[in-house]
Amino acid sequence: MSALFTDRHRELLLDLLRLPSVNPLEAGPEDPPSRLPEALARYAAAAARAGFRTIGLAAPHASCLDRPDVPATVRAAARDPRFLAGQPSLLLRLGPDRPRADTVMFNVHLDTVAGHTPPVFDDARFTGRGAVDAKGPAVALLAGLEAAASHPAVGRDITVLLQAVAGEEGGALGTYGTRPLLEAGHHGRLNVFCEPTGLRALPRATAAMTARITVEGEDAVDDRPDAGHNATVLLGFLAQHLAARLDGAVPGTRVCVAGLHTGRIHNRVHGTGTLLLNLSYRRTRDGTALETAVGRQLADGLRRFTELFDATREFARTARDAARITRLGWDKRGLPALDNRDPWAEALLARAGARPPADDPGFTCDAVWAAGLDGAFTAVLGPGSLAANHAHAPGEFIDLAALEDFAGVVRRLTTSFAEGPRPEAPSTQPRSPAPPFRAPRPEENRTPSRKESG
Secondary structure: OOOOOOHHHHHHHHHHHHOOOEOOOOOOOOOOOOOHHHHHHHHHHHHHOOOOEEEEEEOOOHHHHOOOOOOHHHHHHOOOHHHHHOOOEEEEEEOOOOOHHHEEEEEEEOOEOOOOOOOEEOOOEEEOOOOOOOHHHHHHHHHHHHHHOOOOOEOOOEEEEEEEEOOOOOOOOOOOOHHHHHHOOOOOOEEEEOOOEOOEOEOEEEEEEEEEEEEEOOOEEOOOHHHOOOHHHHHHHHHHHHHHHHOOOOOOEEEEEEEEEOOOOOOEEOOEEEEEEEEEEOOHHHHHHHHHHHHHHHHHHHHHHHHHHOOOOOOHHHHHHHHHHEEEEEEEOOOOOEEOOOHHHHHHHHHOOOEOOOOOOOOEOHHHHHOOOOOOEEEEOOOOEOOOOOOOOOOOEEEHHHHHHHHHHHHHHHHHHHHOOOOOOOOOOOOOOOOOOOOOOHHHHOOOOHHHHO
């Protein structure tokens, strides 16, 4: 059998890997400026060979960010109009606009994390930023769809939508890439989000929220450490307390105790600092429970800190004022989690060569925005592994054989979908509505003092 991932696809992938498309939210000083619009234009030109029409290549309106579940980092970056202008998404379509029941949609992101490097291909393996997450899968997807387009029913009886999006990386979580496209109705009876899963068809995607614990005290000189608030000691204590108390507090959730920063100078008591927690969950209601647990355990940690350090010489002031100077905020929260079932679609994926999900809990990606879509089933599926292929790390790679395998799965999946039948999807649980936006009063956004709590 002839290869689906041809020399032409190899050149396209190398071309895309050469074009830096680091998400601006996490670009480092060594990263070149993003050329994502150019990368998307080249992808669209390659897709045109298979008959795909470009329906749109544009950034969304800024109003899509005026929502309470948009990460704070995204809202801050979008104050500069150049941010969204440089982060467009691409929508391609093969066949006319059809009802959802006769439409299959594929989604892949072309933005990357930081660490752009010149790509290398040694005839068996591609190495470079985006190789596995997700430029390699994007080109393999296109190779599979090109092969499927030769089937007479593809395009004639079914429509294929292809979303190549910005805003998956950098903590943007699809809020200005994937979500606007889905909310505009660009999805199908079957939706496949192309991420590295080792060809396992995952019917779920976790969501994540980020808690920011901030200490806003006063600095002091090192000769009088008792005169200031020691944010380093306070946040260090809270990091350990929260790590112990939140680990397993809500079954099915994961807690990452992330960045802690106060200062870099040795001869000063640093009175301000931040501690970040990244919290993932498989079910939306578990996220709500975990959010409650964070607030409760933070209050408990502050009480324990005060009890432990109240009688010390150097940290008594910090202990006394700990609750007053500590604030809990949320960089992002309220995102839905995907967890759907559809025996017909899962059997279709298995016949196409996708592996069963087993007990894989999944991971956070743009597929969360497909949660609650009526009359639809969504799976996360792609070649390689986030961990084994060094996604988000130096030496990111993908093997040519893995791309060929994924292209084959895409071809078989698309042609099988076209051959039918396509039964109605089972009913889904409605997506939990985001809470109405209300700017908190200052007193609502801090931990009560001992006196106030009683």
